[in-house]
Amino acid sequence: MREPRWFQWVRGVGLCLLTLFTVIPLYVMVTTSVKPLSDVQDTFQWWPSVLTPQPYVDMWSTVRLADYFVNSVVVSLGAAAFSVLIALFAAYAISRYRFRGRDVFRFTVLSTQMFPGILFLLPLYLIYATVGQATGIVLQGSHIGLIITYLTFSLPFSIWMLVSYFDSIPVDLDEAAFIDGAGPVQTLWRVVIPAAKPGIAAVSIYAFMTAWGETLFASIMTDADSTTLAIGLREYSTQSTVYWNEVMSASLVVSIPVVLGFLALQRYLVQGLTAGAVK
Amino acid sequence: MTVTSTPRAAPTSGAEPNGSRRRRPRLSKRSVPYLLLAPALFFELLVHIVPMLGGLWMSFLRLNQFFLREWMSAPFTGLANYRFALDFDGAAGVELLQSFGVTAAFSVITVGVSWVLGLAAALFLQRSFPGRTLLRGLFLVPYALPIYTSVMIWKFMLDRSDGMVNATLSDLGLGGERFWLLGNNAFLSLTITAVWRLWPFAFLALMAGLQSIPTDIYDAAAVDGAGLWQQIRTITVPMLSPVSQVLILVLFLWTFNDFNVPYLLFDQAVPSSANLISIHIYQNSFLTWNFGLGSAMSTLLLLFLLVITAGYLMLTSRRSRNA
Amino acid sequence: MRHRRLSGVIVLILVLMSSLLAGCAREQDDGRTLTYWASNQGNSPQQDRRILNEEFEKFTARTGIEVNVEVIGWGDLLNKILGSAVSGVGPDVVNLGNTWAASLQATGAFVPFTEERMRQLGGRERFLETSMSSTGMPGRPPSSVPLYGLSYGVFYNKAMFREAGIEQPPSNWSEFVDVARRLTRPSQEQWGMTLAGASYTENAHFAFMLGNQEGAQLFDSDGRATFASPPMVTGVQRYVELMSEYEVVNPDDAEIGSATEAVGNFANGEAGMLVAQNSAIAAIRAAGMADSQWGVFPLPVPEPMPEGGEAVRSHVAGTNIAVYRNSDNKEAAVELVEFLTSAEEQSILNEKYGSLPVVTDAYDNPAFDTKALRTFSSVLAESSKRVPMIPNENRFETTVGAAVRDLFARAGTDRSVSRSDIADALDEAQQKMRSGGGSTR
Known part of the structure; x- marks a missing residue:
């Protein structure tokens, strides 16, 4: 497609504005993280009066950042792994089988995306408590409780995306495997999953991020041993002052792995979305 | 969400072009799909469906601090909570209505702006040029940041006395004594923060959509003498509509139910101009311990979203069938 | 065969999850x-x-x-x-x-x-x-x-008092306002006092203390909320006026969401006085202000005392x-x-x-x-x-505290706050409290 001159102008200006919009807050985050506390408490300066690595040192002792980080990693990885695994089975069933209740299931799962978290927060807490009393398995305040909660948050999207992905994989491949005597699990494992790798990557990163950032449920369902970053980072501001510089340095450190992971895998998310939505 | 794949989902497999080729009998053992679905079903029931029904039940109870501990025996009040929430002559009903209006405005503006920005960026980055990959990665960063981080950055920038926004405004001679987290400006702050972290998702989805539009359509249009603007209007946007439909619905549901952004941005002091419905419900249940009323409000919200979504799906699927 | 394998896999997943559950299950309490x-x-x-x-x-x-x-x-x-x-x-x-x-x-x-x-x-x-x-x-x-x-007390910055020629801590409310005015120098970013205008708990406490000084009762003998009574309005007015009328409080303070942030302003020398609880002492020290630099006096009350008023200082x-x-x-x-x-x-x-x-x-x-x-x-x-020991006390804090917060937001954005504005806001809070969605008894 030939681009007229005006479009090149519009593009230049548009990209500049979008870049500014994106970069300025990021710049503020990075520079604030190397400012001394006195700078942060005073009128905003574009450049720190002194560049100091101190916030990066202090942030570990002001709050139990390392523990929170480990908790978040455990919870998010667990939620992502189970979410993907469970979604694979469900998506395979929906994509490859016609059975009674199929549409009901699809619609119900999708409609859970609409549920306001605030509606089922307290009942869910009660259910976890009841399960705990009945079986001795502690769900509220434990990693596993959070994993279960979060895996279902990403499940609808994961299933939906994998279904569209599987739909784009020719059934002939499955049939070839059947003729070779493979069962559904083997077919899923040997044929469908390898062909759907990008979709799986995309779903994994989505599920991970969903769990990584959740605040509302974490605020009630965590205790001292399972506090995640989303809750733990708030401790920088519940003390005698708000340690803005440490908030920013800690946020930066804990965001980098996620951002890098996301950027590395975003291409699969694009492919997944293409396979899904665009058809 | 179901829109795009509805045709495939239709159980009348004979209507599907490849339906006849799919020979199911080999997998006919009835239990197989149910077994495959079992884990998903189990967790959905545990975390979503049963608690949702629980919430529905609670909305008919007088569930306040006197009955919290013995919530099983809280008195049944029928529709009293609903009547109270919807009594638009009383203070509570008016507040709910106002909060609903704020949420609707917030949602529509956030989704609209995110879509426009996402489309613009996707179009701008369609043709390759040096630095394109870099920009693409950069634009996606806000979406990848944890919600807490993005909101705290904005909170820091919007502070009245020491924030970057006011400092810059006063350097430019545009005042700079403004409150961004109080009064009516709070709505703007909330919207900007939400757009900042959501538009990259729109960008990502629309970029994916653009890639699937075959280039020869454009070539054909160019031969017919269509200008670029015309091509965008008559080819790109319509061809993107399946993506857009899903995208807009997803963004709408996310923003309408948004709790984290206002909660983190304003702490517990959410100004009424930014009092989104989730926050309003939170305040009416967790701060006042009136969980019956809070559940009734959430149920109303859920009903509203169901109606809107169903309407939206019917409208868009009819339009795409007509197209 | 195949289906048995499938069931096997599903069972495996469930077993895996439940073993995880079991692994995570806490040890039973031994009672010790x-x-x-x-x-x-x-x-x-x-x-x-x-x-x-x-x-x-x-x-x-x-x-x-x-x-x-x-x-x-x-x-x-x-x-x-x-x-x-x-x-x-x-x-x-x-x-x-x-x-x-x-x-x-x-x-x-x-x-x-x-x-x-x-x-x-x-x-x-x-x-x-x-x-x-x-x-x-x-x-x-x-x-x-x-x-x-x-308990509450008024912290003051000794150096600022000296500099303004104030020798005695104020003994009543009008002297207090006067001292605050003498300390206020907006051009030097120095204010008479600082407060947490966006904190609903702080606001509710002040409404309670100042309202009681005016003789207000929060609830009548039937336990119904009486937030909008004239003495209550006067009490809240005295608090909000510090920003709107006398301008001895930095409008920025309308945005302060917690008492501890206000402590920061005081310790940095941006405000001469701070009404806070004694827990602030540790925070003031942590912010680098030595004990010799500040003093404390009790929250002043009006003089003469309004009819029915009590000398409630905290x-x-x-x-x-x-x-x-x-x-x-x-x-x-x-x-x-x-x-x-x-x-x-x-x-x-x-x-x-x-x-x-x-x-x-x-x-x-x-x-x-x-x-x-x-x-x-x-x-x-x-x-x-003590604040009223009734089951709905928490709702007094949320409703009145939020009303005062909104009043500060208006005071901070250069809009004056009249007595009738305050009365309206409190009346709304009272309505919310009284209706209460079937929770009042």
Whole structure:
């Protein structure tokens, strides 16, 4: 497609504005993280009066950042792994089988995306408590409780995306495997999953991020041993002052792995979305 | 969400072009799909469906601090909570209505702006040029940041006395004594923060959509003498509509139910101009311990979203069938 | 064959998950370990944990009971208490803000401190009468006992007072306003006083104190809210006027969401006075202001006193401690309460946290004999009044506190706030409180 001159102008200006919009807050985050506390408490300066690595040192002792980080990693990885695994089975069933209740299931799962978290927060807490009393398995305040909660948050999207992905994989491949005597699990494992790798990557990163950032449920369902970053980072501001510089340095450190992971895998998310939505 | 794949989902497999080729009998053992679905079903029931029904039940109870501990025996009040929430002559009903209006405005503006920005960026980055990959990665960063981080950055920038926004405004001679987290400006702050972290998702989805539009359509249009603007209007946007439909619905549901952004941005002091419905419900249940009323409000919200979504799906699927 | 394999895989997943569950399941209570939810009293949860664990070593050595401490920020504490009250799963012992005492008592989640249990703690008389009045609904055995005592006072910056030629702390409200005006120099970014205008709890406390000084009652004899009475409006007006009318408060303060942020302004020298609880002392020190640089005087009252007004200089502030009804080991839990309210621990903990002992026999410690702490303790013991001990107290804080917050937002954005604006705002709060969605009794 030939681009007229005006479009090149519009593009230049548009990209500049979008870049500014994106970069300025990021710049503020990075520079604030190397400012001394006195700078942060005073009128905003574009450049720190002194560049100091101190916030990066202090942030570990002001709050139990390392523990929170480990908790978040455990919870998010667990939620992502189970979410993907469970979604694979469900998506395979929906994509490859016609059975009674199929549409009901699809619609119900999708409609859970609409549920306001605030509606089922307290009942869910009660259910976890009841399960705990009945079986001795502690769900509220434990990693596993959070994993279960979060895996279902990403499940609808994961299933939906994998279904569209599987739909784009020719059934002939499955049939070839059947003729070779493979069962559904083997077919899923040997044929469908390898062909759907990008979709799986995309779903994994989505599920991970969903769990990584959740605040509302974490605020009630965590205790001292399972506090995640989303809750733990708030401790920088519940003390005698708000340690803005440490908030920013800690946020930066804990965001980098996620951002890098996301950027590395975003291409699969694009492919997944293409396979899904665009058809 | 179901829109795009509805045709495939239709159980009348004979209507599907490849339906006849799919020979199911080999997998006919009835239990197989149910077994495959079992884990998903189990967790959905545990975390979503049963608690949702629980919430529905609670909305008919007088569930306040006197009955919290013995919530099983809280008195049944029928529709009293609903009547109270919807009594638009009383203070509570008016507040709910106002909060609903704020949420609707917030949602529509956030989704609209995110879509426009996402489309613009996707179009701008369609043709390759040096630095394109870099920009693409950069634009996606806000979406990848944890919600807490993005909101705290904005909170820091919007502070009245020491924030970057006011400092810059006063350097430019545009005042700079403004409150961004109080009064009516709070709505703007909330919207900007939400757009900042959501538009990259729109960008990502629309970029994916653009890639699937075959280039020869454009070539054909160019031969017919269509200008670029015309091509965008008559080819790109319509061809993107399946993506857009899903995208807009997803963004709408996310923003309408948004709790984290206002909660983190304003702490517990959410100004009424930014009092989104989730926050309003939170305040009416967790701060006042009136969980019956809070559940009734959430149920109303859920009903509203169901109606809107169903309407939206019917409208868009009819339009795409007509197209 | 195939299907058996499929079932196998599904079963495997479930087994995997449940083994994870089992792995994560906590060890059963042996009855010798107590879980204690401590509120954040010091400068950081970390510091709290250190202080408490140090003391609990003594407790464990004496009784053989282990204590598992979890420090919970004030922002999450009430929600977590609620969650555990509803579910019946929670700690054995918990801290709570003493203004919540009646509301939480209504849930029935806590063990009542009967006469017998009170005797175990050394008797009711050991405790400060005011602090003891804020432990539950009158006429019922308290569901919590005081732990840390707090009261309001006015902190002032000595250097700024000298510089402005103020020799005496103000003795009544109009002198107070006058002093604040003399301290205010907006061009030098110096203000008469600072306050947390966006904090609904702080606002509710001020509405309570100043309203009481004017003779307002929050509830009539039938327990109905009377927030919009003329004396109440006057009380709130006196507070908001500091920003809107006299302009002795930085409009920025309308955005301050917590008392601790206001402490920062005071310690940085941006404000000459700060009305705060004695817990602010630790924060002022932490912010680098030496003890010699500030003084304290009691919150002034109007002169002459309006009809029906009381010389309320603080509400009875502080932290209480309670034992859960669901605790597997109530006796050990009460022992822990006994330990924490003992003269020795009261003296140690309150010194470390900068709060006031709630038992009279802990005041021998010279650390409490400073001029500032004497001021706070005499306010707490003599001129503080408890907030109404009714189950709906929490709703008074949320409704009135939010109304005052909105008034400050208007005052901060250059719009003057008239008396009728205040009356309207309070009237709305009263309506919300009265209607209450079927929750009022």
